[in-house]
Amino acid sequence: MAGITDTVFRRFIRDLGGCGLMMTEFTSADGLTRHRDKKAQRYLTFYGNEHPISAQLFGSAPKTLADAARVVEDMGFDLVDLNLGCPAKKVVTCNGGSGLLRNLPLIRSIFESVRTAVTIPFTVKFRAGWSDKEVVHVELAKMAEACGLAAVALHARTREQGYGGQARWDWIAALKDAVKIPVIGNGDIRSPEDAAAMIAETGCAAVMIGRTAASNPWIFRQIEQYTATGRYDTPSEADRYEMIRTYFTMLHEEKMIGAPGKMKQFASWFTHGVAHGAQLRKAIYESHNEVETLSAVDRFFEALLGGKLQAAPEPGEPVALPS
Numbered sequence: 303m304a305g306i307t308d309t310v311f312r313r314f315i316r317d318l319g320g321c322g323l324m325m326t327e328f329t330s331a332d333g334l335t336r337h338r339d340k341k342a343q344r345y346l347t348f349y350g351n352e353h354p355i356s357a358q359l360f361g362s363a364p365k366t367l368a369d370a371a372r373v374v375e376d377m378g379f380d381l382v383d384l385n386l387g388c389p390a391k392k393v394v395t396c397n398g399g400s401g402l403l404r405n406l407p408l409i410r411s412i413f414e415s416v417r418t419a420v421t422i423p424f425t426v427k428f429r430a431g432w433s434d435k436e437v438v439h440v441e442l443a444k445m446a447e448a449c450g451l452a453a454v455a456l457h458a459r460t461r462e463q464g465y466g467g468q469a470r471w472d473w474i475a476a477l478k479d480a481v482k483i484p485v486i487g488n489g490d491i492r493s494p495e496d497a498a499a500m501i502a503e504t505g506c507a508a509v510m511i512g513r514t515a516a517s518n519p520w521i522f523r524q525i526e527q528y529t530a531t532g533r534y535d536t537p538s539e540a541d542r543y544e545m546i547r548t549y550f551t552m553l554h555e556e557k558m559i560g561a562p563g564k565m566k567q568f569a570s571w572f573t574h575g576v577a578h579g580a581q582l583r584k585a586i587y588e589s590h591n592e593v594e595t596l597s598a599v600d601r602f603f604e605a606l607l608g609g610k611l612q613a614a615p616e617p618g619e620p621v622a623l624p625s
Contacts, residue, residue, distance in 0.1 A: 368416050
């Protein structure tokens with residue numbers, strides 16, 4: 303979720319309700335410690351209303367990751383998480399993310415170094431393995447438990463799958479049977495029904511939501527409602543207006559770097575299901591700054607909610623999900 307789950311998005315999600323533990327964008331341990339990379343440090347900016355919050359790190363050097371974990375603990379994070387799931391080529395090439403899944407001895411060394419370095423809970427998110435022929439999720443989870451990690455999260459795909467194909471929830475169930483620490487399930491949760499089904503089928507302790515949050519930021523609240531009552535609210539056009547305007551206003555008022563570009567980035571996700579959403583996206587893409595973008599949003603929804611646009615959703619509009 304690099305480029306998505308910054309502090310503004312996290313607080314925006316927190317205010318909508320239902321989300322438990324929040325996690326930062328994954329951050330380079332090397333950039334955070336050796337080079338004092340300002341961009342890496344910016345990824346870890348957070349505010350008090352984001353608790354509980356975990357800092358997610360990636361890297362391959364045990365000492366560097368341990369040093370970065372100490373920085374994270376000193377900053378006041380509630381947990382530190384190691385990313386062994388990112389399939390991006392530029393990350394894997396540097397032996398980070400899922401690139402480490404072919405080197406379990408190195409992963410053990412990282413586990414031991416980080417666990418010794420900090421007192422806050424230490425968790426790991428990983429994929430099932432490099433490929434269907436190199437599946438290591440059970441062995442890795444057992445190793446994590448033996449090294450004192452607090453929980454494991456499995457994205458039930460291999461690195462070779464990327465985000466394609468179907469997530470193998472049976473792999474999550476296998477972890478639940480293999481370890482006693484909490485297992486968090488991730489992959490193909492697009493609705494509250496999916497979240498309930500994953501827990502029922504796998505016995506996992508919790509579910510992790512990634513890409514779906516960008517197109518449906520209410521997903522956490524809906525899961526909470528569905529778990530409690532078997533029903534959940536679906537957003538109206540007025541709700542979507544308020545949601546889009548709230549997030550865009552936060553970006554503008556907090557002077558986020560690259561705010562106009564981020565508004566364009568989120569436009570295709572946030573307008574999913576909005577009647578005549580293509581018109582709104584076009585207006586946002588053609589805006590030159592945050593003020594123009596907010597004005598375009600206001601004009602569009604005033605027309606839509608005032609009955610000046612036909613209120614039927616456009617069928618078959620494609621939605622690109624974040625990696």
